[in-house]
Amino acid sequence: MKRDLYADVSARIIAELEAGAAPWVKPWSATPGANTPCNAVSNRPYSGCNVVLLWMAQAAGYRTPRFLTFKQALELGGNVRKxxxxxxxxxxxxxxxxxxADDECSTRLVPMMREYCVFNVDQCEGLPHSVTTGKPARVRNPDTRDELADQFLRSTRADIREGHGEAYYVPSRDFISMPAFEAFLGADEFYGVAFHELTHWTGHKSRLDRDLKNRFGSRSYAAEELIAELGAAFLCAEFGFDGDLRHAGYIATWIDLLRADKRAFFTACSQASKAADYLRGLALAEPADVAA
Known part of the structure; x- marks a missing residue:
């Protein structure tokens, strides 16, 4: 019988959520260096659901989130330990x-999901030092604002209004409300919440055009919250912040969503990756805009 890869992954995520843990929260906090899982040979970061799946693997306590295939380890003169x-x-x-059909030829593209197996560099031996070491960790003060992250927020040109009560995004008026920095426990919490709201902001019809008009408690609402949670987790990892679960109350609705649609987690991860990429694109475009 052919395995259903979507159902397999969905079942793994549901099991984590049922145990009360969101598998994209703080799996990297013990890891010095780059927090986003990447291929140890190409240094290309993984994206979408693979980020979360490799974070789950990272819970084994590996020193750095660098992975490669069995074949890549052999090609580098090393091997995966028995x-x-x-x-x-x-x-x-x-x-x-x-x-x-009717003497006319046409070609259509059908998406096919493939799986392959990767190993952390800590599971291997004989690999070159350059492959096993990640980038050094960024030194920062957890109690003060982070200049690099602030620069990133500014570069998006999002209308972020700080010091105005609760944290939320208003699609109809296209602005983000954030409490003052001092209202948070520290930089990790402040930027985690800012990245969550910024991910919602990318869904505006003038940007990535996701459906943001969902009724509270609906599956569509739960899906958008999952996208925002994942988007925040991806960006927190990139900036070296410890991400946290924004609304633990959503776990039950996410379990319901994943049970109802085995592709929901893949879709949410893909949309969150797109949102993070969109924001990175704005940040990269910023210097040229200023120069002009």
Whole structure:
């Protein structure tokens, strides 16, 4: 019988959520260096659901979130240690289907999910030092504002109004409300919440155009909250902040969402990656805009 990869991954995430843990929260806090999982050979960061799946693997206490395939380890002159178990990651391959009807040929692309196995560099031996070491950790003060993160927030040109009560995003008026920095426990919490609201902000119809008009308590509402949670987690990892679960109360609705739609987690991860990429794009475009 053919395995259902979507159902497999969904079941793993549901099991974590049922145990009361969101698998994208703080799995990297014991890890010095870069927090976003990347391929140890190409240094390319993983994206979408693979980030969360590799964070779950990271809970084993690996020193750095750098992964590679069995074959890549051999090609580098090293090997995976005997008895080590890998972590399955997934990618979607577009399969070209050629169809002929009424003497007319057409080609359509069908997405096919593929899985492959990767190992953390700590599960290997004989690898070159350059492959096993990540970037050094960024030194920062957890009690004060972070200049790099503030620069990132400014570069988005989002209308962020600080010191105005609760944290929320208003799609109809396209602005983000944030309490004052002093109202938070520290930088980790402040930027985690800011990144959550900023991920909602990317969903505006003038940007990535996600449906933001959902009724509180609906599955669509839960899906958008999941996207914002994941987007915040991806950005927190990148800036070296310890992410935290914004609303623990959503866990039950996420379990319901994932049970109802086995692709929901993949979709949310993909949308969160798109949101983070969109924000990075704005940050990268900023210097040129200023120069002009």
């Amino acid at each position: 008895g080590e178990r890998g972590t399955k990651v997934y990618f979607v391959k577009q399969l070209a289907i050629h169809e002929k």
